[in-house]
Each structure stands twice: as structure tokens, then as C-alpha cells.
Amino acid sequence: MSEQPLHLPYADPAFVADPFPLYRQLREEGPVRRAVIAGGLEAWLVTRYEDGLAALCDPRLGSDIHDASDPRLLRQLPATERESMLRTMLRADPPDHTRLRRLVSKAFTARRVAELRPRVQAITDGLLDAIVRAGRADLVADFALPLPVTVISELLGVPTADRYDFQRWTDDMILQGPEPPDPAVADAAWQQMRAYLTGLLDAKRANAGDDLLSALITARDEERRLDEDELIAMAFLLLVAGYITTVNLIGGGIAALLAHPDQLRLLRDDPSLLPDAIEELLRYDGPVNPGIARFAREDVEIAGVTVPRGATVLVASAIADRDPARFADPDRLDITRRDNAHLAFGHGIHYCLGAPLARLEGQIAIGTALRRLPGLALAVPPGELRWRPSGLRGPERLPVTFTPGSVPDGTGPAALA
Template identity: 75%
Template sequence: MGEPTVFPYDDPAFVADPFPFYRTLRGQGPVRRVVASRGVEAWLVTRYEDGLAALSDPRLSSDLRDAADTRLLDQLPTTERESFLRSMIRVGPPDHTRLRRLVSKAFTARRVAALRPRVQEITDGLLDAVIPTGAADLVADLALPLPVTVISELLGVPGADRSGFQQWTDVMLAQHPDHFDKQAMDHAWHEMWRYLEGLIAAKRARPADDLLGALVSARDEEGSLDEDELVAMAFLLLVAGYITTVNLIAGGVAALLAHPGQLKLLRDDPGLLPGAVEEFLRYDGPVNPGVVRFPTEDVEIGGVTIPRGATVMIATAVADRDPDRFADPDRLDVTRTDNAHLAFGHGVHYCLGAPLARLEGEIAIGTVLRRLPDLALAVPHEDLEWQIGGLRGPRRLPVTFAR
């Protein structure tokens, strides 16, 4: 297969728009050897059909202990590593089935639909604060605080604590894929873990009617998860419960501002919003380039044999622009109906919070279009700064609008 292709994380053009690079890779074959973040070599699966099959292949594990490259484990916090490996996102059945069952009730379509009025109320309150000024950073002023508030209320995290866990998460996300501050990362993990242990102790002392309270009683009364699993679950729900939704909201608005015709279509017909959210997820979703798995035996993908323990990058963001699956895949089309994207994954690890992310994206973007007339970027689109290395979205989204 020749030398592996190195992801050009230091190239501003790649950071701003990685899709031309991905197109080139896909043109070279369905499975390519690449060097991804921190020098880790991976097999990149670029095509939709292969990605869909790989996501539900039981031979592809999400457990980092199945990885031949030990550097992947070294990226986890030193003191909390074993605990974090017990997280629902890392384990397979039967543990995954047991853990997911404990929280899945909170994220059913019916439960999430009942949150609509509250999500709308939070969105309106955040926009009320900036509307008089005629300018905002839609990341700091809306896309970040909305999902943070929603997941905090759902879990039962006190309002005063939210800036703390956001700061620790920011440290984790701010790491450059190739220039990694292990000490800062370890400190942030450790502080977050300690905070969650304290929060769980507080729920034990004063039982509460929230998701974390329910998990504590599942631990203490039913014994259906152990203490490490409880903290790992709290961590996963809290962090995963907001970081990707921030990027869905901010990335969706950024995409519309770069495509004024699509923005006008949505303004004229708000009924297109649910489908538009699916299109934002497909076109430039929050997880980029995709998810990592490790074969527990030699597997064949796209005619290529991949050895046991190798790092397989199922490039969902690349697959979601596969011309064999989507017509005119590089075009943003909010009226697209055939849109079975892979942005939320597939199979047993399909994103538990997908209904909540969809609801928040729909309400946030719809309310921005309704309440901020003459919306425009306050900087040239090419000056936007984007997250890199696993997640994608604008770090800031400065806009102006008519008061």
C-alpha cells in the first residue's frame, strides 16, 4: 500500500476544510494507511458501505486494551485509566448492554420531546441577553451554554459547578493532535474525576430526582453497576452530553452563513429544520474524521486484510460524503431527504443522546433564524478558527444582526 499518508494538522487549509484531503484519500482506495494524531498509524475506512458494516461488526472492538499500539492507552489519564476503560463507550456486550440499559430510558424520543419547552426557554433566555447589542459569539453565547445547561439539569449538576467542568473539558479539547500536553491533560482528567466523586457523594447524602440520583440508587440498591462504572458513566454523560452538540449548533449556523441560499430556504420554511439538522450532521458533522476500533482477529474490509490489534479509523465524516451513497455529496442541501448519515454511528454504540442533540440543534438553529434578522458573520469565513483532532466545529462564531 506504500507509505502511509500523514494527516496535515499543521496546515491551516486542512484545518479550515479537510474534505479536499479526504476526497483524495478516498480516490486512492476504500482502505488507506494513514498517520493520524500523535503519530498513531491507522487504517482509514473511507467508503459508506464499508463504514456501515464495520460499525456493527462484533470483531471490531472499541476497548483500547485491544489496541496493539500502546500509545493509545498512554493518552488516557494515568490515575483514572482503569476506571475510564470501564466506560460504556469503551466496553462491548454484555457489559455495554447492562450499562446502556441503565440510562437509555432518559433519552427515549418521548422523554426528549418532553424537554422541548425547557430547551426553547433556555435558548430564548440566552438570545435575550445578546439581542440588544446586535452582535454575539454564537459559540460562547448560545451553542455552548445551551447543551451544558440541558445536560446539567438532566443529570442534576448544580449551576455553580458548570464553569469548572467546562474548563477541564476545554483543556482536554484544546490539545493539538500532534503537540500533546500530557501533564495538563492528566490534571484536567483528575480534577473532573474528583469533582464527580464529590457530586455522587452529595447525591448519596441527599437523594435527588435526577439522572445521577437514579444511577446512584442503581449502584447502591440494585448493585447493577460498580463505583468506577458509576463515575465513568457520569463523566461520559456529562461531557459527551454537550461537546458534540456545541459543534452541531455552531457548525450548522456556520454552514448556513456560507450558503445564503440555503439559509433563506430555511427561514422561508421552518418545516425544513429537522431535515436540515440531518444535513448539517452529514455535510460537516461534529465528529471528524470518525471513530476508532480495534480488530480482535484479522478482518477484511474493502478487500484489504487488517491485522488483529491494528487501529481502524472508521471515517464517518468521509463516508458521509461518499458519491456512491449520496447524490452531489459536497453540496449542502437542506431539502435532502435520503440522508442516512453515520454521524451518530451505527450498531450497539449508536449515540444514546442522538434524540437530544437533534432537538437542541433544531431549536437553537431555528430560533437564531427566527430572532436574529440580517444575520451575518462578523469576520470573513476563512478567518474562522476550527477545532481539530477528533471533533470539528468553530471555536468562535462572531456574528452581527439587526437589533
């Protein structure tokens, strides 16, 4: 293992477009490697599958940023509401994590998510109805983004018309490139987001609905299982996490299929492969890249390497999910792959709560798009696609062409209303 950390070259368009050759080199060089990642932060990359699996279950590696020794991690969060933003189950350890997760887990069980299938299908069809006649579209802006935003907004009870505001605030707060967001811009965005959520929660207190935010208000006001900061932080997390990775699963998944026409054709011919295809797209080039951060609460030995207390440990799921010791022919996209226990949703107590919903949306979105958009093809050369450089991987835009179609009677954009 090199004494000097490797700087991941986020400024290199070739790396951003295809980081996997360098990832393969890192994995072959050793199981744990110091690296400078986006935002100039130093982390210890865990690059192999079995080590990553163990690390995600190791209680000595926590999720609370307060355990990190690098002060820049806290400084990258909006200063005015730093502590509020950290009071989510994403950044909490037991017992707070257990308490917070229990409050919302029932809304994301496989059974409850399955009940959403007809509505997700209606939203999907409505979005496609709006573009099928044109024969061309940007499948990120026109489809992959509004679909999960609409679904999570309805689940939480957030007016869908407000999505442009909270998407903009989210973009201003979250790392989008190799450099951290401008602190003043991030602060302003969080203050606007908090003011919006506070007003929304007040409105629901006055007129509760059959939605998840109304249920959380009950847990806050009547059952005393949340304080006000936790309620706002939970609303923020569910709203943002409910769409931001699924956008990239859908957009990146369609892009991967277009780059592998044999797999695209196989899926068109046999839609029963959709569940396996979604798992393979998550493994092959999933939306979380390079991986999942944890913080060493004490000195921890990982694969024979001592990681010091306070260090940021990045379980590099995007690298581990192509580990040949775990996956046969890992650099090949194979939608018939069955043994596919990838780490794209994490593992252990922080396993992604929204995984069933993301899978459902991915299956419906990609399957319906392939069925209703015959002749689907990129409208630009593959090399012209621009990919998000860090953290959340997916195409920024996905311009495509297809054979124009018609809108079935009785459907159309009204399905989104």
C-alpha cells in the same frame, strides 16, 4: 493502496478549515487507507459508506482500547485513572456495554427527550435574550456552548454554575490539536474531575433528586448494577458527551448556513425544513471528524484489504458521508435532502445514545436563532474563522452581527435560572 501511511496535515490551516478535498482524494484512491492521524497515531481509514456501515456492525472490531496494539492510545489517557476512564459504555463491548447502556437508555428515548422541548426552548430564548440588543455576539461562547451544557447539567442534576470548571477540565483532557494533551496537565484535570464527581455523588446520596445521577446512584447502591468506578465513569461520560458534540453541531451548523446563503434563506422561509436541515448539516460537515475508532480483535478483511489484529480502524464517517455511491451530489449542502442515512451518530450497538437530544437541541437552537436574529452575518471574513483541528470539528469562535432586537416581556436571562 500506498505502502506508507499518509500523514493527515493537521498543522496546515487550509486543511483544518476545509479537509474535504483531501478526504475526497483518499476515498477515490481506495476504500481502506493507512494514515497517521492526530496525536501521531496510525489508523486504517475506512473511507466509503457501505464499508463503514458494515465495519460499525462487525463484532470483530471492538471498542475496548485494550484490544489495540499501539501503546500510545493508553498513554494518551490520564495515567492515574486510566482504567476508570475506560469503564464507560463508549469503550466497552458486550456484555458490559449492554448492561451499562440499559441503565441510562430510558432517559434518552424519543418520548422522554420530547418532554424536554419546553425547557430547551426556554433556555434557548434566555440565551438569545441576553444578546439580541447588542447586535453582535460570539455564537459559540454566548449560545452554542452554554445551551447544551445547561441542558445536560439539568438532566443529570449538576449545578450549572459548575460548568466552567468541568469544561476546563474536559479541555485539558481531550485532544484539541495535532498533538496529544500534556500528560501532567491531563492527569491533574482528571483528578480534579474525579474529586468533583465524587463530591457531587456523595451530596446526591445524602439528598437525592429527580435526576439521572440520583437514579444511577440507586442502581449502584441498592441494585448493585454498577460498581463505584463504573458510576464515576458513567457520570463523566454523560456529562461530557452530553454537550461536547452538540456545541459543534450548533456552531458548525450555523457557520455552514452562513456560508450557503441560499440554504439559509430557504430555511428562514420554511422552518418546517428544520428536521431535514439538521440531518443534512450532520452529513455535510458534522461534529465528529474524521470518524469513529474501533480496534481489530483479530485479522479482519475490509473491502479486500486485510487489517491486522490490534490495528486501530477509523470508520471515517466524515469521508463516507460524502460518498457519491450513497449520496447524490454529496459535496452540495441541500437541506431538502430526504434520503439521508448519514453515519454522524455511528451505527450498530454503539449508535449515539444522545442522538434524539442532540437533534432536538440543534433544531430549537438553529431555528430560534434564525428567527430572532434577523440580518445574521459573519462579523469576520470566512477565512478568519478558526476550526478545531481534529476529532471534534466546529468553529472555535463564531463572531456574528445581526439587526438588534428587543427582549419580549416576561422572558430574559431569568429563563436560565
